[in-house]
Amino acid sequence: MTEQHIATPERNVYAADCPTRQVLDQVAHKWTVLIIGILCEGPHRYGQIARAVEGVSPRVLSRTLRDLERDGLVRRELLNASPPAVEYTLTPLGQGLEEIISPIRDWAERHLDEIHGARERFDDEAGQQDRTPWQRQKPMP
Amino acid sequence: MTEQHIATPERNVYAADCPTRQVLDQVAHKWTVLIIGILCEGPHRYGQIARAVEGVSPRVLSRTLRDLERDGLVRRELLNASPPAVEYTLTPLGQGLEEIISPIRDWAERHLDEIHGARERFDDEAGQQDRTPWQRQKPMP
DNA sequence: CCGGGTACTATCAATTTGATAGTATGATCA
DNA sequence: TGATCATACTATCAAATTGATAGTACCCGG
Structure with a gap:
């Protein structure tokens, strides 16, 4: 048992070494959000998730499932089927993520x-704007 | 004016071509979350954000700021200073993200x-577990 | 004993990210 | 009159990550 949380290293999420930020980096991830979303609907097998979350x-x-398991958000259970x-299930901790x-x-x-x-507007106006008034222009290649 | 939202392509976030998922991929990103977090506290200049969000x-x-601007979540304003x-500011739309x-x-x-x-426990048990009962072992290199 | 289904891992290319240096501009300072 | 500083980036290239695809071990049904 290491005693690394006696001194909480700066309660500042924006500091690089803040443990909260490590957790945040994991949760604020596109595949994490989608996979947790699927698991909120109930336990799923590996292949089911693979088919549900298109493109993963x-x-x-x-990798994502193992990271989630590591963080105690999902439980991995080996069924003795043929x-x-x-089967992957949300732990109680992971269920809290639904909200x-x-x-x-x-x-x-x-x-x-x-x-x-907004995107369309931005892309339309793209060529006309000068975003770098302190620079002449990007040199032509 | 293209008319691409007359037919909403499958209201399924898990489909690869779902427009909701494009938005999600952008928002569920570690730097986005941190940068928006900073901007929730008020308008910031580029350098201020760079110093506040450690490690970016x-x-x-x-890039992230431009993407956010493109999506209409932040506004970029050129101050005529020396x-x-x-200055980057959250738009009303972006302010909704705070919640x-x-x-x-x-x-x-x-x-x-x-x-x-959970992480420590997982890492401790790491060597002992056999995660692939249907496979013998990874071959030694 | 052949093919299919399961849950992955291996491999390598492609994309993304990160570190660092550079750049244009004007104000200020020596 | 330069030299320096500060700003907000972009360029460049190496490093890390991701993605596509193929392969593997196992068992079962035909």
């Missing part, structure tokens, strides 16, 4: 049109 | 000890 490669899925199967992850999804869905509108 | 490189900061200065981003920080802070405890 087995390498990244495996072809060996593995903070679903607002993200909801927000994204609610403001989708605003955001895509 | 100018390249990534610049050495030209730039969903601060819960993430709070959650991470609240469950920090649990998570780090």
Whole structure:
């Protein structure tokens, strides 16, 4: 038992060595959010998650699940089925994430049109603006 | 004006081409969360953000801010100061993110000890477990 | 005993990130 | 009249991460 949380290293999330930030970096990750989202609907097998979360490669899925398991957010259980199967479940700790992850999804869905509108406007105006008034121009190659 | 949101392509965040997921990928990003967090405290100049968010490189900061601006979440304003200065401010749309981003920080802070405890336990048990009962062992190099 | 399904890992290329240095501009200072 | 400083970036290239794809060990049903 190491005694590394007797001195909490600066309660400042913006400091590079803040432990809170390590946790944050893990949770604020695109695949994490999607995978936790799926697991909120109940336990899933590896292949089920792979098919549900479109576009995730087995390498990244495996890695993300192991990281989540490491942090105590999901539990990995080996079922003794005919072809060996593995089931992933949210731990009680992981279930707490539902309340903070679903607002993200909801927000994204609610403001989708605003955001895509802004994007189009930005891209249209792109060529006309000079973002570097203190620099002449990027030199032509 | 393209008319691409008349047919909403599958209201399924888990589909690769879902527009909600594009937004999600942007918001659920470690630097985004930290930068928005800083901007929630008020307008900041580029250098202020760079110093506040420890460890972010100018390249990534610049890129992230431009992406946020593109999505209409922050506004970039050129101040006419002696050495030209730039101020970044949350738009009303971006301000809405405070309510969903601060819960993430709070959650991470609240469950920090649990998570780090789980991590230590996992790392300790690491060598002893056999995670692949359907495979013998990884071949020794 | 062949093919299919499971849950991954290995391998390598492609993309992204990070570290660092450079640049244009004007104010200030010597 | 330079020299220096400060700002807000961009350029460049190495390093880390990700992604695509193929392979593996196991068992079962045909």
